[in-house]
Amino acid sequence: MSGRDLRALFSTNDRALQAGEAFTNRELQWELTAAALTAHLRHTTAPGFDVEDLETPRDNVLVFHGVGGIGKTTLSRKIQAALAGAEHRPAQWGEPGWAGERILPVRIDLARSAGTSFEDLVLTIRAALSTLGRxxxxxxxxxxxxxxxxxxxxxxxxxxxxxxxxxxxxxxxxxxxxxxxxxxxxxxxxxxxxxxxxxxxxxxxxxxxxxxxxxxxxxxxxxxxxxxxxxxxxxxxxxxxxxxxxxxxxxLPADKKVTPVILLDTFEDVGDRTHRDLERLIQRVVWLMPNAFFVVTGRSRLQWADPALQGQLDYTGPIAWPGLAAPASTVPAARAAGAVRGRGRQVLVGDFSPEDCDDYLARRLSRDGRPLISGEIRQVITGRSHGLPLYLDLSVLRFLEIRRTREPAPADFDHDFGALIARTLSDLTPDERHVLRSVSLLDAFDLTLATAAAGLPHQAPAQRLIERPFVRENAFGVWPYHLHGLIRSTIRGADDATDDRWTDGDWQQAAERALAALGTQWTATGTTGQGRMLLIGCLRQGLALARDFGLELGWLTDAAWAYVSDSVWEPIAPPARPDATRGGLQTPADALVELLAALARRQHEHRSTTAARLTTVTSSRLLPGDLHEMGLYYLAKAHRDLGDSAASRHGMQTVAAGGGRLAPAARRGLAHLARLAGDFPTAHDTARTLGWAGRQHRVEGDIYWPHGDMHRAATAYAAARDQADQHGVAGERATSQTHRALVLAFTDPDTADDEIDLAEQFLTGLDLRATTLTLKIAALARDAGTLPGLEAARVLRAESRDAGITAVEAVLDVVLAFHHAVLGDHDKIRATADRLRDLARNGDYAYYADIAHFMAAAHLGVGRSTLYRTLAAVMPDDNGPPGVPFPSGMAAPTEDGIRV
Known part of the structure; x- marks a missing residue:
């Protein structure tokens, strides 16, 4: 259904252009209106209905509220037309359920510009009823x-x-x-x-x-x-x-019976929260006409069900207005049966879907029946609009304006409209506008954060603001409130021509307040449980503020350390900066954003990509000393995963020598590097000095299991897991448990079942790629000799290569050698040993090939249980089984069972 868009028509000399006032979708709102009106008619025609009963609760009002420009006035007009006759009802709207009932729609615009007084409202209703002829x-x-x-x-x-x-x-x-x-x-x-x-x-x-x-x-x-x-x-x-x-x-006689449907539009102009004189009079009309049905459209919910308004309005509270007291609902939720039985009568008018936006733009301007706005431009406008019809209207006028001098291009519509700010701010108090601009710097907020970001001494303006329709609520978020996407981006990006617009200095001060407020919230909470969620939220928002406004890192430094300490690696990178054209790392905040983003993304990128990103960060020298060492340490870890032990050793030595927070972790890294090179005595001696900070027990387990001492390794991993649990470090707990499951999978598959299940539980909600791959390998080891095929192994090899983690692929081949040895498949175990020798070309992992060689030469086809027992016993024995040489990379064990 469409009319004539006069603004567009008078914006061009092109007489062939068709400018239609397109109306898209909104059938869900119509369904709700029809269902509520049907319920109202059922109530008023019931035998017990008494129009003079002034005490019965009222359910004769339906409220559609939403941000300015969402299309409430258009919806009100279309509902009026649809109620007036089927010929005016949009094709997509269904048939109403009140066949035979006479409906009289009366629409009243309460906008200040319309100049409608209370007298006018009463006279309009009576004048509409004059059409009854009596x-x-x-x-x-x-x-x-x-x-x-x-x-x-x-x-x-x-x-x-x-x-x-x-x-x-x-x-x-x-x-x-x-x-x-x-x-x-x-x-x-x-x-x-x-x-x-x-x-x-x-x-x-x-x-x-x-x-x-x-x-x-x-x-x-x-x-x-x-x-x-x-x-x-x-x-x-x-x-x-x-x-x-x-x-x-x-x-009225039966042939004259009629039900008025009174549509009150622009209800936000009736008054404000302090001056409710006109609202009181209008509410009285609604209450005293229980046989009329009222459809209210405005920016805000009706507060009539709030008992606190007693004295300002005549009829207040949830008993008086049960439908208005129900929680706010979006239109899809309102389709539930409860929404038409006196509940859910306050409905937030939602944004257009992308499909509706495109359809709207395609039908607004046309020539010879074809859309004038190209598909590429419609796509850009739709993406920028966040589904707000007013943005679509403004973009249509911009299209016509540009078209006067040249052909519009998609880039012309990556644009903010200052008019949206004026529409949004028009009915806000100065304090509410101040809070709105402040929270536009935040992805999400609560009352405390909004008040602190605004620098106000009291929460009342923030409390009033969150009740506005452009503030959306997510009860399950760290902070429950966020701004409508288009409103937020426009306030931050458009040329603000309002009288109380902010200067650059005002924005800078607001950013400093918001960053400080985030830090206060984080430091007041621990770093586990809900505190961990708060940490991630504070980091994401704080990093964006510090980066976009060039702020000092402050509490972000400690928060970054808290983030890495648990090895969970939630996505941390904030959205791209508004001035995305500025390239490179220019501030400490830029460097910290890139550092933490690289650490989180390394779970999803090849380690070479991680190494390149971390090299950029460390080369910039923008970070303070301790954070610079963080970059060096994780760069060294990436080098180790890639097989570049020399570069990794240099980085670990640098960090260890610095004596900073990661010095114990760097010494652990040096122990790992010694183990990979086959220097087990050095690795073992270093491990003994690490303590909890250096994850001593896990490093010991990593040394014991290549020696076949699975029981000792499993015990060490269990101690590492328990220590991590005591310290509340979820990532370390999951990693240690996974390694315990792996070693037990070689020797005790029944026990390994439970250990694998426990590791899976510990990994739930964590983003640890190497550990996840290791757990899958543990499942292969548990099933060695009974695997129906090797497709899972091939997938794991591809995943480990995609990740660039050499150690995972090496362990996978050890497990495959074990599987082939159980089956007695000499050719396959030899091929596996050859792959392990290829991995050891740089001198690391040589003992893995020796272990595969041992399996092939001495125990081929002896059966799984015998191979388990022999594998567990061979390494600690000074001489080994008769006729079986020690692996070439190792000599006889020391008293600790560590070969040299």
Whole structure:
């Protein structure tokens, strides 16, 4: 369904261009409206319904709220048209469920620019009912008395004409009111001249009602009519007259029965949280007309169900308005049955889907039935819009503006519109605008963080702000609130021409406050459990602030150390900077962002990529000394994984000599390098000095198991796991348990089952690529001799090569040698040993080839259980089994079982 887009039509001289006011989707909102109205009709036609019952809770209002520009006014107009007749209903909207019922839609724009007063609202409703073709005497008499009192000498007919109501609804209302007065005068047997004097007429009617005269028995059924006619005819009294209108609707004959659907648009302009005078009058109309249905559209939810408003409004609280008290819902959620049974009556109008955006843009401008805006441009606009219809409208006008001088290109629409800021800020207080700009620096926030970022001494402005529709809520996030994406990007990126716009210095100070507030929140919480989640959230937001505004690292240094200490490696890189054209590392924050991003991404990238990124960071020399050593240490680890032991050894020695936080870890790295080279005595001696900080027990396990001492290795890994558990280091706990599962898989597959399951539990939620691959290898070792095929092994080899982790591939081949030895497959075990010799070309991992050689030469086909026992016993024996040489890279064991 579309009309004429006059703004677009008057923006070009191209008369062949078709500018349609496209209306897209919103069938879910229609479904909710139709279902709620159906429920309302069912309620008002039930036998027990009493229009004069002023105590029963009300469920005759439906609220659509959302950010400015989301399409609420368009939705209100389309609902009005759809209710007016099937010929006006969009094709995608379904049939309503009230066949045979007469619906009278009345739309009232409450925008300040429309100048609608409360008098206008009441007169509009009555003028719309004039189309029924009959007077409504109880209401008409009261209204005429009010008008003559408040507007002496001003004919009602002229007021209606001047306000446009005569053009909308015809000239019947004044005649109907006059007819009502004449009928009452006749019933009271008053002379005609008295019938024209409304004061005398109402006085006589009141007396007749009080005396219960038979001549006015019809009006006497309206129990509160006399009270209203006796009351001072002021604006306060006028707000109660809709009760008479509701009563009159119940007196209509069956062929005239009608249900008014009153659409109140732009409700945010009714007032604010302090001045609710007009809102109080309008709420009274809704309450006193329970047989009418109201559809309210505005930026904010109605607060009528809030008990705190008692005294400001007449009818408040969740008992009075059960549907308004229900939690806010989006449209899809509102489709549930509960949403149309008096619950979920406040619905957030959602953004357009990408498909709807494209359809909208394609139909807005066309020539010869074909879209004028190209698909490439529509795609850019859709991506930038975040589904906000106002952005689409502004982009259409920008398209026409650019088209005056040249052909528009996709790059022209990577653009922010300052008009969006004006629309967003228009009904906010100065403090709320200040908070809004402050939190636009944050991905997510809570009340405390928003208040601190704004530098305000009290939370009230932030509390009011989070109730706005452009603030979205995620109850499961570290911080529950975030801004609508387009609103946030526009406030941060557009040319802000508002009177209270911020200078660059204002933004800088806000960034400093926000960074400090994040640091305060993190340091107040531990680094485990919820504290770990908070750490990651604070790091992501804090790194972005420090990078984008060139701030000092401050607490980010300690947070970075806390991040790496647990070896969990959640994604940490913040979004790209707004000025993405600035290249290279220029500040310490730039370097820290790249360092932590490289460490997290190494779980998903080849180690050569990691090494290159870390080389860039360490070469920049931008980081303070301790963080620079962090980069050196993990660069050395990447070199070791790639098989570059010389580079790795140099880096580890540098870090160890520095004596910083990673010195124990660097000494552990040197022990690993010694082990890889076959220098087990050095590795073992170094391991004894490491303690918990250097993960001594895990290093000892890494030394014992290549010697076949699986029991000793498993014990060492268990001690490492338990220590990690005591210190709350989840990554180390998972790694140690995985290695324990691996060594037990060689000697005790039944026990290994449980150990593998435990390792899988420990790995849940962690991002440890090498450890995950090792656990898969452990499962292969457990099933050695019974594997149905080697497809899983081939996949593991590809994954280890994609990761660039040589050690994983070496262990995989040891396990495959073990599998082939159990089966007695001499050719395959020899091929596996050859691959291990190739891996050892640089001098590392030579003993793995020796172990494979031992399996092939001495124990081929002896059976799994015998091979387990022999493997566990051969290395510690001084002489070894008869006729079996020691692996070429090792001599006899020392008293500790360590070969030299």
């Amino acid at each position: 007077p409504l005497p109880a209401f008409d008499l009261a209204l005429r008395r009010y008008w003559d009192h408040r507007h002496p000498g001003e004919p009602l007919e002229e007021y209606l004409r001047r306000g446009g109501l005569t053009a909308r609804f015809g000239k019947a209302l004044p005649q109907q009111m006059q007819s009502a007065m004449a009928d009452v005068a006749q019933a009271l047997l008053l002379p005609g001249t008295v019938g024209t004097a409304v004061g005398q007429l109402t006085g006589a009617l009141v007396r007749a009602l009080r005396e219960r005269r038979q001549t006015v028995r019809a009006l006497a059924r309206c129990t509160r009519l006399a009270d209203l006619l006796e009351a001072e005819p002021d604006l306060e009294a006028l707000s109660f007259y809709p009760h008479l209108l509701a009563w009159e609707l119940t007196q």
